[in-house]
Amino acid sequence: MTTDSSTTETGGLLPLLADRDPDAPLAWRAGSPVSTRQYLADVARFAPTLPAQGPAVNLCVDRYAFAVSLGAAMVRGHASLLPPDARPDTLARLVETGGPNLFALTDDPKLQTPGMHRVLIEDRSSLEGDTGAVVPQVDGAMHAVSLLTSGSTGVPQPHAKTWRTLVGDVAVAVERLCRVLGRPTLEGLTLVATVPVQHSYGLESSALLAMLGGAAFESSRPFFPADVAQTLASVPRPRALVTTPFHLKTLLLSGIALPPVDLILSATAPLSPQLAQQAEQAMGAVLLEIYGSTESGQVATRRTTDSEIWETFGEIRVHAEPSADGGPERFIFQGDFMPEPTPMADVLELLDERRFRLFGRANDLIHVAGRRSSLAHLNFHLNSIPGVDDGAFWLPDEVADGVVRPVAFVVAPTLGAGEIIAALRQRLEAVFVPRRVVQVKAFPREGTGKLTVRALREFALAQLAEDDTPVQMVHAVPADHPVFAGHFPGQPLLPGALVLAEVMEAIHRVPALTARLGANPTLAAAKFLAPVRPGSSLSIELHPEPGAARGVRFDVRCDGVVAVTGRWTAVQDSA
Structure with missing residues (x-):
């Protein structure tokens, strides 16, 4: 595989793809491999067709179409905006803030993008043309992507990443994964992901881990357990499942026979040791949890069945510093690929500058009758009860006698409220045991399995207004x-x-x-x-x-x- 520059880093240039066999698979689509050579040809064909000015909004669902669009946009000199979804209100807000040259890239011919020029990404792999393996070089300082998350107002909040930051982010992850797997490289490893590629974790651990880390990715995004099992079986070993605690629990509860997997990656929420052990036994895999944020990227991992302790990647260090407003101390990560020190919205216990325990998000802490805990801690114990398929605690705005009382919402068809309360009494301090347990059919979770504070509050109020559950x-x-x-x-x-x-x-x-x-x-x-x-x-x-x-x-x-x-x-x- 050759490059269009005599060096890979002269002048701050970095390759679009890591050095690899041009005929080896970069992706798999419906059980068929797509070579690195074909990917480079698709990028070369597609880049000149993009508008001269940007930025681009990458709405591609298929992971290969996304990767082609991402590469073509960078070759053309455009940053790619990655929204959390393609809902009309999300796109409308992007139009308001994205500038007059904003355009959309999509692989869905039915998707409408009012206010944005739409460019449809079609399957061009059957077209004739140059199939040389020339790897484009990208300025490391280039604004490559902006990951967009929705704040409490629902307005997309952009987090810009340079290409150098993304390359460094993946490099430290590759080093850790190779160590865990006992392999010199990730060559031959195929990634099957249940998370959307527009999410920071989905981007880092599927598309970029293949492009920059030497692995390959399966292009689809299987969601239902049967689809996940079928997709895993469609790609060769060694293979990895990139997922979330919510998706993983749903998969294991389904009872569907799962093909063997060599690696399981999990992120977006802490995973219970019980679920981690069950997953490793069911799939014969090593399970690794990833810790990070949209702002920082992935910064640490832990082998959940071995220890509760997280270890940072590479030369990343963490320290605590007092809050400027006199509030709880902040925990700052810095080093390696991170362009600047980045605080985390979590409460940690530091063992040293590279190892820590995670207690939950700072805004997740709650006080009941003078006692302190976190919703993450309560949810952990709620979801560890056999028979609870999904569950979440919620703290109402109203209080009784000056004391707020938590409410538990559960998806638990085989359990009664009394059984759940009895189980929680064995796991929690008495003040945190809910007086009310509400049975629901499902939660309004995002594609990553996350349940946002705003969505939970709206859901809880609606459920309580109609709930007939005994108290x-x-x-x-x-x-x-x-x-x-x-x-x-x-x-x-x-x-x-x-x-x-x-x-x-x-x-x-x-x-x-x-x-x-x-x-x-x-x-x-x-x-x-x-x-x-x-x-x-x-x-x-x-x-x-x-x-x-x-x-x-x-x-x-x-x-x-x-x-x-x-x-x-x-x-x-x-x-």
Whole structure:
């Protein structure tokens, strides 16, 4: 394979592809290899057809079409903008901020790009033409890509990367992967990825790991478990699965027989040791987790079944420094390919300048009744319960008695709320055990499996507004409650009015039930079936009613025996 420059780095030039056999596969499409030589020919044919000015918005779903578009854009001198999706509102915001020369690259003839000139990437590999293996040289300082993430406002936030940064990013990853696999190079390794290539992790660990690291990639993006298994089987070994904890758990829960895999890469969220071990056993692979961010790129890894400790790549170092505003300390990564020191939005425990433990995102920390934890920690334990297919904790805006109470949302068809709460009591401090568990069919996750704060909040509020899941709360009756002195001497019992007051207090602790009943609910019915004695343990069960009535039935159990039952409604009725 030759280059169009006498050196690879003179004048800051870096090759579009790492040195490799031009006839070896760079990609696989539907079980057929596409050679490096063919890729270079496709880039050479396509680059002159692009507009003279850019930048380009790369919307290609097929990984090979994406790689051709990326290479052609750089040869033409254009940066590529990589949005998280191709929804109309996302593209409209890009049009507003991208300038008058913005154009779109897509492999979908049906995709409309209003406000942007559209260039369709067609399969040109059957066309005749020069199939020489000349590797273009790219200025290392060139703005190669901008990874676009959506902030809390939904406006795409660009994170620009130079070609030198991307080349260095992949180089340190190749060194680590070769060490883990016990191989001198990644030549012959084929990557099958379930994550979109426009995401920083998907870009680094599929398209770029092949282009710059010597591996090959499968061009599709399989999503359903059967498709993942079929795609893995369609490419030769050694092969790697590039995925996320959410996708990996779905794949393993499916029960589908999986072909052997040599390497599993996982990122976007911490993986539980149990799931990592299950994945390694099911596929006979080494599983490596990758830690990083869109801003920093990939900076560390860990072998999850061996240790909870993360180790940075190459010469990357991490240190802590006080926050300028007096808040929690920040953790700064720097070195190797990173153009400048980059803070992480996570809470770490540093063992030394290259090793650390990860506790979760800084904005993920929560305080309940004076105790501190993180939603990531709670979610870890929730998803470790056998029978929970997916789950997430959410902290409402409203508080009861000055204390916020977490709510757990789960996809767990075979488990009841009580079983999940009982399991969490074995795993969490009591203050973090949810009083409410809501069964859902699925979460509004992104293509990477991420569940954003904004999406979860909107989803949670919508689910709580319609939820009919029973709520259970426990209350201990103090033996020295002053009411027992006069009610009644010798045979003390808790007055019915106070029991009903405890029920109403329990209702007020659930925002959705408070909204359902309104500010002045009506006691529609109440039956007192057993006395409540000093020191008793009351279990208050609230049952939201479906249909038009939408009242709340309640049962109060005293040491396991139903003591009071009844119903509250928003308006007086005849029930």
